[in-house]
Each structure stands twice: as structure tokens, then as C-alpha cells.
Amino acid sequence: MSLVVTGATGQLGRLVIASLLRTTPAADIVALVRSRAKAADLEALGVTLREADYGRPETLAQAFRAGDKVLLISSSELGKRDAQHRAVIKAASAAGVAQVIYTSVLHADTSKLGLAADHRDTEAALAASGLSWVVLRNGWYTENYAASIPPALAHNAFIGGAGNGKISSAARADYADAAAIVLTRDIPSGTIYELAGDEAYTLTEFAAAIEKAAGKPVPYVDMSEAEFKKALEGAGLPEPVAALLSDSDAAAAKGALFDDSRTLSKLIGRPTTPYVDTVKAAVKA
Numbered sequence: 001m002s003l004v005v006t007g008a009t010g011q012l013g014r015l016v017i018a019s020l021l022r023t024t025p026a027a028d029i030v031a032l033v034r035s036r037a038k039a040a041d042l043e044a045l046g047v048t049l050r051e052a053d054y055g056r057p058e059t060l061a062q063a064f065r066a067g068d069k070v071l072l073i074s075s076s077e078l079g080k081r082d083a084q085h086r087a088v089i090k091a092a093s094a095a096g097v098a099q100v101i102y103t104s105v106l107h108a109d110t111s112k113l114g115l116a117a118d119h120r121d122t123e124a125a126l127a128a129s130g131l132s133w134v135v136l137r138n139g140w141y142t143e144n145y146a147a148s149i150p151p152a153l154a155h156n157a158f159i160g161g162a163g164n165g166k167i168s169s170a171a172r173a174d175y176a177d178a179a180a181i182v183l184t185r186d187i188p189s190g191t192i193y194e195l196a197g198d199e200a201y202t203l204t205e206f207a208a209a210i211e212k213a214a215g216k217p218v219p220y221v222d223m224s225e226a227e228f229k230k231a232l233e234g235a236g237l238p239e240p241v242a243a244l245l246s247d248s249d250a251a252a253a254k255g256a257l258f259d260d261s262r263t264l265s266k267l268i269g270r271p272t273t274p275y276v277d278t279v280k281a282a283v284k285a
């Protein structure tokens with residue numbers, strides 16, 4: 001039986017493999033990748049590579065073996081994800097894999113985030129597949145907001161549209177550890193984990209953490225969804241990405257990124273990474 005990680009050359013996938021390698025022989029790990037060249041470092045660690053593209057079903061036919069446990073990391077190709085995930089589930093089912101573990105989004109069933117629709121569809125496809133399945137409903141990565149620290153430092157303002165919404169984000173590495181643990185344990189089919197950080201903050205508090213780390217004023221400037229989208233497009237982001245981020249902040253203002261269950265820290269057996277640590281690292285970089 002192999003532990004198969006899709007999206008293995010992505011940021012989360014690499015962290016899952018690093019986490020798995022702490023407890024599992026490399027010979028038991030398969031990285032499903034689009035590009036062998038991009039995965040040369042994983043191969044050098046002894047991880048087996050299989051090539052497949054979610055968007056090319058003919059490549060997925062060779063991707064899985066009977067008995068594999070598969071972590072399906074959701075695709076980053078917005079607008080194509082539902083069909084891509086369904087193609088992966090179909091191939092996994094045809095191969096007779098032991099279980100599919102899917103990275104969904106926090107509170108996918110009720111979430112007001114626009115991007116939750118794809119995740120709801122994929123969760124429904126899994127439930128209808130006849131496969132054994134587990135869903136990791138991942139909350140926000142703290143790195144999503146930390147990515148805006150360089151422009152915030154350049155312009156002396158941290159912009160957003162989340163109002164006073166509380167955000168329970170965690171570091172990618174925290175979600176990766178959770179995925180590795182679920183891959184290596186026997187988890188009953190139908191288990192859903194709502195995963196989020198231990199602490200919740202508003203973007204005003206996030207900006208205050210930037211100010212403290214940088215030693216200069218970087219106030220939070222709250223915008224309407226339309227204003228924030230326009231500002232992101234003005235900064236050079238493509239329209240669909242600006243739309244997704246501004247929609248996500250508008251939903252966060254209404255609590256879509258908040259969860260206080262501490263399921264993530266219970267699962268990984270340690271506190272989640274404090275957001276202030278992620279902020280400090282980003283300011284230092």
C-alpha cells in the first residue's frame with residue numbers, strides 16, 4: 001500500500017511529504033506530479049513519482065493502484081476544479097484505492113465563501129463514489145495574508161475587506177501535519193475535520209502585528225468588496241484572483257474564516273503556529 005500525495009510539487013504538497021518522511025519510509029510514499037523536472041528533489045529523497053494531470057483523464061488512469069491511500073490536494077485551477085476533482089475520484093475508484101482524503105474548505109457545507117462551491121461539489125462526488133473518504137476542511141493559510149506584507153510595508157498600509165471579522169488561520173505546515181497524520185492512521189470513512197488555527201484575529205490586529213515586527217506604522221485600511229477588488233487589480237492581480245480575494249474577505253467579515261473548535265491542534269498534538277510568528281518571518285524576509 002502506498003500513500004499517494006497529489007499536488008505534491010505545490011506548497012502544501014511539499015510540506016505534507018516532508019511531514020510524512022518524518023514517520024514513513026520514502027519507499028511507501030508516491031508523489032503525483034505534473035512535472036517530473038519540478039519534482040526532482042522529491043525523487044532524490046526516495047519518493048516515487050507518478051505523472052498525472054487532473055485535466056487529462058487519460059493520465060489519471062495510471063495514477064493509482066489498488067489499496068493506495070490518496071491525499072487529493074484541491075486544484076489551483078479555478079473554474080476547472082470541479083471537473084478535475086471528479087476525474088481524479090473516478091480514476092481512484094476504478095483503481096480500487098483504499099481511501100481518498102480531500103482538502104476542502106472550512107465549513108464547506110454552509111460557507112459563504114464563493115470558492116466553497118467547488119469544494120461542496122467535490123465532497124458530494126466523494127460521498128457518491130462508493131469509495132472510503134475523509135475530508136479535511138482546511139481554514140485559511142496565515143500565509144495568504146502574510147503574502148500582502150511586502151506591499152503593506154512599501155505603502156505603509158495593510159488593505160483588506162474583512163472588517164472586524166475574526167480569522168482563525170493556521171500555517172500551511174499545520175494543515176500539512178494534519179494531512180500526514182490522517183494519511184498514516186485508520187480513519188473511518190465519512191469523517192470530516194474542520195481545521196483552523198487556535199487563535200482568531202481581526203485584520204486590524206494582524207496589521208498591529210506587522211507594525212510591531214517592522215517598527216513603523218502600518219495601519220489597517222478596511223475597504224468595501226468593490227474597492228478592495230479594484231485595489232487588488234490596480235496592484236496587478238488578475239481579475240479572477242482579485243474577485244476571489246475580495247469575495248473571501250467579504251465573507252470573512254461575516255465570520256466565514258472563524259472556527260474555535262481547535263480540531264487542528266488536537267489532531268496534530270501541538271498548538272497551531274501563532275500568526276504573529278508567520279508575520280515576524282514575513283517581515284524579516
Ligand SMILES: NC(=O)c1ccc[n+]([C@@H]2O[C@H](COP(=O)([O-])OP(=O)(O)OC[C@H]3O[C@@H](n4cnc5c(N)ncnc54)[C@H](OP(=O)(O)O)[C@@H]3O)[C@@H](O)[C@H]2O)c1
Nearest residue numbers: 007008009010011012034053054055074075076139140141
Ligand atoms: N486554505 C487556503 O487558505 C488555501 C489558499 C490557497 C489555495 N488553497 C487550495 O489548496 C490547494 C493547495 O494549496 P497550495 O498552497 O499548495 O497551492 P499551490 O502551491 O498553488 O499548489 C497547487 C498544486 O496543485 C497542482 N495542480 C494544479 N492544477 C493541476 C492539474 N491540472 N493537475 C495536477 N495537479 C495540479 C499544482 O501542480 P504544479 O506544481 O505542477 O503547478 C500544485 O502542485 C490549492 O490548490 C487550492 O485548491 C487553499
